[in-house]
Amino acid sequence: MTHPDSFNPILFQRIANRIHETPHQRITFAEFMELALYDPEQGYYATNQVQIGVAGDFFTSPHLCPDFGELLAEQFLDMWRVMGQPEPFTLVEMGAGQGLVAADVLKYLATRKQSAEASDDYAAFWTALRYLIVEKAEGLIAAQQRLLQPFQFSPDKVQWMGFEQLPKTGIVGCFFSNELVDALPVHQFVVQDGALQEVFVTVDAESRSFTEVISNPSTGRLAEYLVEQGIDIGAGYEDGYRSEINLAALDWLETVSQKLDRGYVLTIDYGYLAPQYYSPQRLQGTLQCFRRHGAHQDPYAYLGHQDITAHVNFTTLKKQGLALGLTSMGYTQQGLFLMALGLGDRLVANNNTSDISQLNEVIRRRETLQSLINPLGLGGFQVLIQGKGLNEKEQSQVLKGLQMP
Numbered sequence: 001m002t003h004p005d006s007f008n009p010i011l012f013q014r015i016a017n018r019i020h021e022t023p024h025q026r027i028t029f030a031e032f033m034e035l036a037l038y039d040p041e042q043g044y045y046a047t048n049q050v051q052i053g054v055a056g057d058f059f060t061s062p063h064l065c066p067d068f069g070e071l072l073a074e075q076f077l078d079m080w081r082v083m084g085q086p087e088p089f090t091l092v093e094m095g096a097g098q099g100l101v102a103a104d105v106l107k108y109l110a111t112r113k114q115s116a117e118a119s120d121d122y123a124a125f126w127t128a129l130r131y132l133i134v135e136k137a138e139g140l141i142a143a144q145q146r147l148l149q150p151f152q153f154s155p156d157k158v159q160w161m162g163f164e165q166l167p168k169t170g171i172v173g174c175f176f177s178n179e180l181v182d183a184l185p186v187h188q189f190v191v192q193d194g195a196l197q198e199v200f201v202t203v204d205a206e207s208r209s210f211t212e213v214i215s216n217p218s219t220g221r222l223a224e225y226l227v228e229q230g231i232d233i234g235a236g237y238e239d240g241y242r243s244e245i246n247l248a249a250l251d252w253l254e255t256v257s258q259k260l261d262r263g264y265v266l267t268i269d270y271g272y273l274a275p276q277y278y279s280p281q282r283l284q285g286t287l288q289c290f291r292r293h294g295a296h297q298d299p300y301a302y303l304g305h306q307d308i309t310a311h312v313n314f315t316t317l318k319k320q321g322l323a324l325g326l327t328s329m330g331y332t333q334q335g336l337f338l339m340a341l342g343l344g345d346r347l348v349a350n351n352n353t354s355d356i357s358q359l360n361e362v363i364r365r366r367e368t369l370q371s372l373i374n375p376l377g378l379g380g381f382q383v384l385i386q387g388k389g390l391n392e393k394e395q396s397q398v399l400k401g402l403q404m405p
């Protein structure tokens with residue numbers, strides 16, 4: 001018998017019912033992933049309260065230390081300065097998890113604005129700042145609201161709204177996400193007899209488990225996407241080659257670009273450019289599942305109790321961005337980005353102590369900061385900054401995080 005902690009039978013039934021409603025008794029892998037992660041009542045993100053963090057299934061940069069959010073705050077301040085200090089400057093954080101980045105950004109800015117050494121800019125930026133959170137999982141919204149309680153004294157400083165409630169156009173500021181795009185549902189494709197085929201999910205009645213069916217693509221957008229990326233699967237891709245296509249990311253960027261009038265889109269995530277992403281040698285794509293800090297490739301295991309992700313194809317974000325009026329301002333790695341924002345100074349701070357207990361603390365802190373920039377780990381994440389509606393002068397200014405560290 002499957003243990004209830006490792007398999008959610010109610011979620012299984014909900015997905016099975018959805019499959020039975022369809023004419024061909026199957027759903028796309030993208031729909032399966034959407035339901036497994038975001039079914040409003042039973043999905044992984046809806047039910048699992050502690051899945052992100054040291055005690056959970058995976059952790060993200062803000063779980064290591066507040067420095068990630070604090071250095072991001074410096075980048076947001078710099079964007080505001082470059083844009084001529086607009087008021088309001090709206091920061092839209094999409095997919096905020098437990099709200100750690102928001103808490104670290106707001107706490108840092110609130111403290112700096114009171115510090116006598118800090119320039120007046122911190123106080124003026126604080127006044128101009130509106131922080132909007134777009135989050136899909138109700139349970140995480142509740143966790144974010146608990147954490148950000150101290151900042152809700154002024155009704156419009158921090159707010160939560162769905163994409164559909166955000167103004168249709170006219171936002172001035174920055175749309176920001178850390179590890180959102182890898183969590184969007186992806187279509188999976190397979191090369192069969194040299195042709196593009198799609199992975200669908202059905203229910204095996206006998207074993208009461210999900211199985212895959214390979215068939216013609218559910219939408220012409222998959223083939224168009226690959227052509228757009230310069231990928232010809234008829235050439236050099238062997239039968240059985242499998243990978244992912246994130247159509248949801250294209251739709252997400254379109255929504256963001258419509259709502260942003262002037263400012264930036266800052267996307268941090270793990271991923272590759274298209275030639276690496278769709279390298280013929282990467283036979284099994286980039287899909288990964290996380291449970292209790294272990295990674296594996298079986299999305300049907302631990303139903304409702306594991307995260308499912310796919311790497312981000314940054315080429316498509318750049319190309320789709322250009323088509324939508326978003327200019328690429330820079331593309332770098334998290335390690336370089338954070339160093340340019342001042343992580344190096346933090347690494348050497350308090351280095352001269354001779355007190356042994358302090359020394360241990362200094363070493364521990366240095367190791368934590370190193371993890372944010374380690375090129376084999378979080379430091380190897382990609383950072384893409386796109387701009388929209390900026391004038392020539394603003395456009396030509398190299399943002400702080402994109403300068404040589």
Ligand SMILES: C[S@@+](CC[C@H](N)C(=O)[O-])C[C@H]1O[C@@H](n2cnc3c(N)ncnc32)[C@H](O)[C@@H]1O
Binds near residue numbers: 045061
């Ligand atoms: C991998 S977690 C990252 C959380 C956080 N940014 C961090 O760095 O810890 C992905 C987050 O995106 C949210 N999410 C996924 N799809 C979303 C969507 N379409 N709109 C808003 N939030 C979404 C999830 O609920 C979750 O909070």
